[in-house]
Amino acid sequence: MHSALFLIEFGAIILGLGLLGRFAGRFRFSPIPLYLLAGLAFGEGGLLPLGASEEFVAIGAEIGVILLLLMLGLEYTASDLVSNLKTQYPAGLVDFGLNALPGALAALLLGWGPVAAVVLAGVTWVSSSGVIAKVLGDLGRVGNRETPVILSVLVLEDLAMAVYLPIITALLAGVSLAAASYTLAIALGVAGLVLFVALRYGRVISRFVSSDDPEKLLLVVLGLTLLVAGIAQQLQVSAAVGAFLVGIALSGEVAEGTHTLLSPLRDLFAAVFFVFFGLHTDPASIPPVLLPALVLAVATALTKIATGYWAAKRAGVGVKGRWRAGGTLVARGEFSIVIAGLAVTAGVEPSLGPLATAYVLILVIVGPLTARYTQPIAGFFIKRRQGGGGDAGGSPSASAAARTKAEAPGRAETADAHVQP
Template identity: 90%
Template sequence: MHSSAVLLIEFGSIILGLGLLGRFAARFQFSPIPLYLLAGLAFGEGGLLPLGASEEFVAIGAEIGVILLLLMLGLEYTASDLVSNLKAHYPSGLVDFTLNALPGAAAALLLGWGPVAAVVLAGVTWISSSGVIAKVLGDLGRVGNRETPVILSVLVLEDLAMAVYLPIVTALVAGVGLAAGSVTLAVALGAAGLVLFVALRYGRILSRFVSSDDPEKLLLVVLGLTILVAGVAQQLQVSAAVGAFLVGIALSGEVAEGAHTLLSPLRDLFAAVFFVFFGLHTDPASIPPVLVPALALAVVTAATKIATGYWAARRAGISVKGRWRTGGALVARGEFSIVIAGLAVTAGIEPSLGPLATAYVLILVVLGPLTARYTEPLAGRWARLREARRPPAEEPAPEARTETPVGD
């Protein structure tokens, strides 16, 4: 009874604290993610007031948070949207991967962490934060801008890539061999292909089966189906997050809209718990030694994300100002970087990987809204300064006039 009371007190304090932090962040119009991570650092190993009784309960809540994050992401897209985006914008996805994943992999190898940590850190630096970026675009009133579809297409391609990348990381951190890893990847690709096929051909039938006029029944069916599929996916070592993402893609129409409305508060609650849980497992004393590499990596990958957005927008025929706005908007990293790093931290791959990922996300989740707002004005000012410093072109010498002699 005593331990149960302590659990309720600790967990209630966590939820209350997260609510107050969220209100503080909303008041000053920035993402609450860094505050949630800092809260986890404060109450985790080596923090100010380590938790005890509620840690296991928080771990379960964190796992549900990852599942709901990916489910809600899948609900944002239909299968036809994903296929059309893949066909139209795959070159932008390849540029995005090359410019942003390779710096993370190179940093891990330079730090001597080995190939598995390199694959994990590549994902941490590659994937932008859809949640933070969507909020920033709304706050800046840019949802209707011409460059916004380009931003969304890059995010969609990253989300699609997660369905392939997460099973690879899951297999690597689990230490399975090449044969078992190949089977895991084949199962993941087969499941993704099957879900896309079913969603394209029979999506309406599936949505009608799940649909209900009663919000309570709709919530229970969608949530139960998602957690069930996520559990089966994890049992197959594919990744629970991928299973949840595929469920979201398979649902469409009014069902997807209704589920999105009902599940949004739950997503926000458990996602906040997930960020706290990640911070709980990071010792604050381990962050200062990796702060310089994290800052250097943040600066490099902020620049490569801006270059990615600029290239993708130019390819789509967007004006120069819109290209800079596209690049600046893509800088923020957040939930997916922490999800990827969390896989490695849980498996004990590299002790310094979690602290570096935490510091990296803290830097870019704060820097991202600033680059979204100020990259285009700063680029314009820089262009004007260069134009002003350019020496004026010499005027061509007037042509010599030849007078025609007047005849008699």
């Protein structure tokens, strides 16, 4: 009976996700917000709470994040990663300053104390690698020039979590400085080791994994990815970072074959991840904290857009790509919930959990929309402002002359030199 109920529940979820994905595809927008709303409907306090299949959905959600980051890693080589990290580390510092401080200030203004401030700073700081990976694939932007900048920011955040999570765990548990330092050293050592292996022995790993039989290739790559991700997580490093570095280590025909084989599995389990996120959100807990969560969401959405714009501009990306980079980074997700969950378990502040959930839910729904529409909206207002400036300046011919000057600065400067006294 339990088995039959599980099949019915899980089958209904998958069928519903397929229909929602088809609906979103018809109107050309990301299905992620619909998946989240479906999770709310099936979760605690929703219209039809699940029972038998919830544990399987939780495991599927973890696999979904791992596959999303593995597939992103397959798009880039280890040398690309190191080069981007070397050039983009200032963007990581800007990202921390612009996005962690609003969370810390909000906690202090609410009177929650310094430990809660450190926790909420982490919640507002880190973007969702899982959501953003899905959005980049949905919008066909994996090969865009701004995408390496986005990935550099995400990887810097994920690697920073290898430092942040042990620190916050120690603060919440009240352990000694020595114990906290030991945990932190292990986390940093594991992250560095995995990165070193990916860089130095990537070709050896690719040869080991390579196979002409798709079945064997699928099993070896999937098994290796889950194994590395699990070991990384056990040693206080993000499972997502482990999966991403496995993807980085694979190259050539192996990477191409793996991408083809795992794409359907990635899409399936990624959808399950977003449903699972909604399942663990009680709709009744959201209204009391909705206003502060909304204010914080608006503020940090703007700071993320500013972060992405600045990072892309620094990398020499065009104006449109800068706005796309900023809009894509808005979504928060899995790390924010993990951080808030640690604080709730430790009993730091009862309202912190619902506030973080409402905040993440807002931005995980808004994030795919800002990724899609930030650049067109910014372009509209820029054009309108430029048009208004031309009208204010007088005749249409003056506006046309200004455009000609902008398009041909060399000729314009020469002309200006002739008319100046």
